[in-house]
Amino acid sequence: MRFPRLRRLFDTSDRSDPEGLDLDFVRTVAPAVDRALSRYFDLEVEGLEKIPEGPALIVGNHNSGAMFLEAIGVGAKWYQHSDDDAQAWHGLAHDNIIGLPVVGRMLHRLGGLQAGHEPAAKAFARGRKVVVFPGGNREAFRPWRDRYKIAFGDRRGFVRLALEHAVPIVPMVFVGGHSGLFILSDNKKLARLLGADRWLRSDTWPLMIAFPWGVTLAPVFHLPLPVGCITRVLDPIPVEPWLDRRDDPAAWDEIYALVTERMQAALDELAERRRTRPWPLRRRPVHAAS
DSSP: OOOHHHHHHTOOOOTTOGGGOOHHHHHHHHHHHHHHHHHHHOOEEEOGGGSOSSOEEEEEOOOSTTOOHHHHHHHHHHHHHOOOGGGOEEEEEOHHHHTSTTHHHHHHHTTOEESSHHHHHHHHHTTOEEEEOTTHHHHHTOOGGGTTSOOOTTOOHHHHHHHHHTOOEEEEEEESGGGSSEEEEOOHHHHHHHTHHHHTOOSOOOEEEETTTEEEESOOOOOOOOOOOEEEEOOOBOOGGGGGGTTOHHHHHHHHHHHHHHHHHHHHHHHHHHTTSOOHHHHSOOOOOO
16 A cells, blocks of 8 residues: 555545544644634633543534534644543534545544444543534524524434433523634525435535635635634533433423523623624734744
8 A cells, every 4th residue: 555644645545533523633633723823812711721621512602604614623722721631522423524535534533423322422432522512503604693603403313312321511602603604594495495404414515605706695615804713612401300301392491591591692792792892813913933
């Protein structure tokens, strides 16, 4: 095999296996990723110390379309906050992203897993954290007017996952990244007309203005603008009070309401704070070395 490293990038091994995480690689790249994204987005992260030891389900809101770089920045900060390999993170990723030959392989090495309850269960069994974004592409491509709204679309799969494995839910709120592009409409009707839910697993087909493409009508990748971003980790929510009702939809509704209400309250507060901040490239100018 002449180019083993190149071949590994195109490896199509099981992307649902947590053992694909390369912690040596993660810890090697984390400092550089942290510096780059912290500088670009002036990224602030609050409350990492609230994440409990042992398995936990971290639940976040999804910003910035298909280029949710602020989430990668938070992950990089976590690996500098904690040097305990047992506290590794696994993010559940859309099939069409984690399944890509090069990008998907890289995400798998960084801890990404194919979205699903079975991959999450494997990660929990190893005592690790699982990161989910229940709003999926619907929240990722929500219109500009809704950029400061939690938009899970009544998806309660994360609640059932936490109850099934008796792990705490840790809400994580992201604000800022959704201002790095301008989404005029999510075009759900057009997505249904195109059958995108069948061949792309997408129920949106956004009309947006994004760099460098300008006006686009598709859920495409883009380069986010350098907008200020803040992330806050909220207090964990133990699920023990609901375990004896784990199969009761009313219990799912109670937990869902508790999580989303707390996240929306934090998002409202952070959004107000963010409005007073200038863009990061103006806030901390780079001075020439003397």
